[in-house]
Amino acid sequence: MGRSPCCAKEGVNRGAWTAMEDKILTGYIKANGEGKWRNLPKKAGLRRCGKSCRLRWLNYLRPDIKRGNITLDEEELIIRLHNLLGNRWSLIAGRLPGRTDNEIKNYWNTTIGKKLQSSSSRSGFVSARPSLSSSQGSPKLALEKPTIDDTLVPVEPCVSRATAPRCPKALLSPGSCQDREAQAPDMVDDKDQSSDRHEDRVATAQSSDGNSNVSCNFMADFELDANFLEAFLESELATNTQQSCFLNGGLDDSDNTAWPSSTSTQNSGGTLAFFNPGGTILSEPDLQCVASLLENEVDWLHHD
DNA sequence: AAAGTCCGCAACCGCTATTTC
DNA sequence: AGAAATAGCGGTTGCGGACTT
Numbered sequence: 001m002g003r004s005p006c007c008a009k010e011g012v013n014r015g016a017w018t019a020m021e022d023k024i025l026t027g028y029i030k031a032n033g034e035g036k037w038r039n040l041p042k043k044a045g046l047r048r049c050g051k052s053c054r055l056r057w058l059n060y061l062r063p064d065i066k067r068g069n070i071t072l073d074e075e076e077l078i079i080r081l082h083n084l085l086g087n088r089w090s091l092i093a094g095r096l097p098g099r100t101d102n103e104i105k106n107y108w109n110t111t112i113g114k115k116l117q118s119s120s121s122r123s124g125f126v127s128a129r130p131s132l133s134s135s136q137g138s139p140k141l142a143l144e145k146p147t148i149d150d151t152l153v154p155v156e157p158c159v160s161r162a163t164a165p166r167c168p169k170a171l172l173s174p175g176s177c178q179d180r181e182a183q184a185p186d187m188v189d190d191k192d193q194s195s196d197r198h199e200d201r202v203a204t205a206q207s208s209d210g211n212s213n214v215s216c217n218f219m220a221d222f223e224l225d226a227n228f229l230e231a232f233l234e235s236e237l238a239t240n241t242q243q244s245c246f247l248n249g250g251l252d253d254s255d256n257t258a259w260p261s262s263t264s265t266q267n268s269g270g271t272l273a274f275f276n277p278g279g280t281i282l283s284e285p286d287l288q289c290v291a292s293l294l295e296n297e298v299d300w301l302h303h304d
Numbered sequence: 305a306a307a308g309t310c311c312g313c314a315a316c317c318g319c320t321a322t323t324t325c
Numbered sequence: 326a327g328a329a330a331t332a333g334c335g336g337t338t339g340c341g342g343a344c345t346t
Contacts, residue, residue: 014315014316015314015315015316015339015340016314016315016340016341017314017315035331035332036331037331037332038330038331038332049316050331050332051316051317051332051333052315052316054332054333055314055315055316056314056315058333059314059315060314087335087336088334088335089334089335090333090334090335101333101334101335102313102314102315102335103313105335105336106312106313106314107312107313109312109336110311110312110313111312
């Protein structure tokens with residue numbers, strides 16, 4: 001069977017985009033909107049592959065792209081999110097307004113990964129799995145003094161998944177908060193489940209040596225509703241109450257007890273995790289408080 | 305000044321998930 | 326229900342500027 005190629009290779013420009021091509025693409029998308037990437041080049045009069053147009057728009061031409069260097073705050077957030085989510089660059093980028101997955105991926109591979117490696121060689125801490133390009137060879141370690149606080153990086157990588165599956169956004173459904181596994185240590189006892197997402201849950205909740213001094217301090221499973229999470233993630237709760245929150249989504253049809261199975265984008269399962277910059281662990285009363293906040297927020301979002 | 309090497313980043317590639325028909 | 330089309334993702338490549346010898 002096989003897939004048809006995304007575009008004919010003949011007569012298609014490759015490599016760096018010219019200013020004229022950028023202008024044409026920007027003008028077309030402003031007039032017609034995003035989407036229909038395969039047909040876009042022909043309609044816009046560009047000799048480019050549709051995928052190339054999409055990438056150019058998303059990574060460079062979009063008006064909301066944030067220019068300039070990654071700030072220290074952003075860097076710290078990237079490290080925390082990478083600890084929690086692994087190489088899910090798109091999801092990480094989703095929490096850094098104006099930054100693209102490609103930019104964050106490049107930044108990680110070039111800057112953070114090296115800093116972490118340098119840091120680990122000094123202190124015994126290991127990198128949170130920097131995925132340096134094999135083509136680049138061994139990174140040089142003689143860099144400037146790292147600015148990353150060692151406390152940000154636990155001894156064990158927090159996410160064990162080697163490759164990142166797609167992680168769809170979904171939304172919390174009011175009243176369906178199951179909160180079955182709000183206490184992270186409980187997850188470790190559940191050894192029967194072997195899905196890599198379960199490994200994520202365990203790994204992000206507690207490092208392998210039992211040291212719970214990891215950045216994630218609240219995790220809970222929820223049933224999710226597709227129209228809610230985006231609003232939730234955009235809400236003030238994430239930044240004002242717990243500094244950061246994340247949905248570690250993903251579906252596991254084989255496991256419909258601990259993780260609600262899903263055949264629809266309207267209802268799916270996932271994990272919501274909160275963490276504080278200080279890396280402190282929430283006490284059980286605090287966990288309950290967060291859960292309560294969540295439900296309040298759910299109600300508030302729906303009543304607003 | 306020239307040649308070689310390093311490094312960051314934009315772009316490409318191959319794959320999977322999702323949507324459409 | 327299933328095949329095809331489309332969209333999106335992460336890994337990798339290679340260009341070009343900066344730096345070193």
